[in-house]
Amino acid sequence: MLRVALLTALAMLAFAGNSLLCRVALRDSDLDPASFTAIRLLSGALVLALLVMLRRQGPIRGDWRSAMALFGYAAGFSFAYVELDAGSGALILFGAVQASMIGYGWLRGERLRPLQLFGLVCALGGLLFLLLPGASAPSPQAAGLMVLAGVAWAFYSLLGRGNADPLAATAGNFLRSLPALLPLAALYLEHLRWDGLGAIYAVLSGALASGIGYAIWYTALPHLKAIQAASVQLSVPIIAALFGALLLGEALSLRLVIASLAVLGGIALILLAKARQA
Numbered sequence: 001m002l003r004v005a006l007l008t009a010l011a012m013l014a015f016a017g018n019s020l021l022c023r024v025a026l027r028d029s030d031l032d033p034a035s036f037t038a039i040r041l042l043s044g045a046l047v048l049a050l051l052v053m054l055r056r057q058g059p060i061r062g063d064w065r066s067a068m069a070l071f072g073y074a075a076g077f078s079f080a081y082v083e084l085d086a087g088s089g090a091l092i093l094f095g096a097v098q099a100s101m102i103g104y105g106w107l108r109g110e111r112l113r114p115l116q117l118f119g120l121v122c123a124l125g126g127l128l129f130l131l132l133p134g135a136s137a138p139s140p141q142a143a144g145l146m147v148l149a150g151v152a153w154a155f156y157s158l159l160g161r162g163n164a165d166p167l168a169a170t171a172g173n174f175l176r177s178l179p180a181l182l183p184l185a186a187l188y189l190e191h192l193r194w195d196g197l198g199a200i201y202a203v204l205s206g207a208l209a210s211g212i213g214y215a216i217w218y219t220a221l222p223h224l225k226a227i228q229a230a231s232v233q234l235s236v237p238i239i240a241a242l243f244g245a246l247l248l249g250e251a252l253s254l255r256l257v258i259a260s261l262a263v264l265g266g267i268a269l270i271l272l273a274k275a276r277q278a
Contacts, residue, residue, distance in 0.1 A: 007220035014213025016239035019086040021205040031198025033078035034188040038181045039202035047211030048171035062172020069156035071177040076149030083142035085250045087241025095127045095263045096150025119269030126262025167218045
């Protein structure tokens with residue numbers, strides 16, 4: 001059990017690390033968000049494909065719909081972090097993912113119990129509070145891009161439910177996402193900029209925080225109950241905010257703290273109600 005706990009903690013650190021690496025690359029280097037997206041997806045694809053081949057337990061899988069959802073998430077994520085702090089970006093992303101998945105369940109006929117409904121109101125209220133105009137409010141355009149990234153990741157997660165081999169599927173989806181980089185580069189051609197340090201951050205994001213991070217997570221996941229797996233991910237925005245303050249010098253504003261309590265507390269209530277219902 002200690003091994004599972006350690007693997008889970010490492011995976012959450014890796015997921016939060018994506019926010020930190022993307023933010024520092026786009027803030028402190030000349031690398032543009034389209035190039036960051038390309039390097040992240042390419043390095044992630046190479047590492048994941050290598051892990052699947054070394055494992056020798058089946059071919060690389062994946063599908064095109066999931067790959068395009070993955071690309072939409074990665075691109076929106078990168079462009080949003082041009083202006084967002086690591087903590088607020090992670091919170092908006094996480095809130096958008098959970099709201100999208102809850103909304104999907106509602107459209108499929110799932111009905112929210114009173115505790116779940118209260119949790120949803122808290123979570124959405126926290127996001128709205130974070131986005132209200134003010135000195136510490138994130139950029140509306142950047143926040144909108146991160147919401148779109150969250151919707152894309154929710155779609156990717158829903159498409160991937162029930163995969164017998166999630167690591168092989170993730171490797172295949174990363175590989176299939178690469179052709180979409182060509183039209184992105186064409187659209188952003190005049191703004192492409194290279195920076196060696198920024199490229200290193202992007203490789204770390206793709207190879208380490210994404211590739212190795214997903215491999216670690218999929219190793220721990222079979223040993224976790226569904227409620228445990230969902231609940232532990234509540235830590236990702238908190239880790240991103242704390243390390244953003246410690247390592248990147250970002251401010252932990254009162255607005256972000258209140259919004260985090262509302263969003264993560266609301267989602268925790270929804271998960272608790274689901275666990276009781278199950």
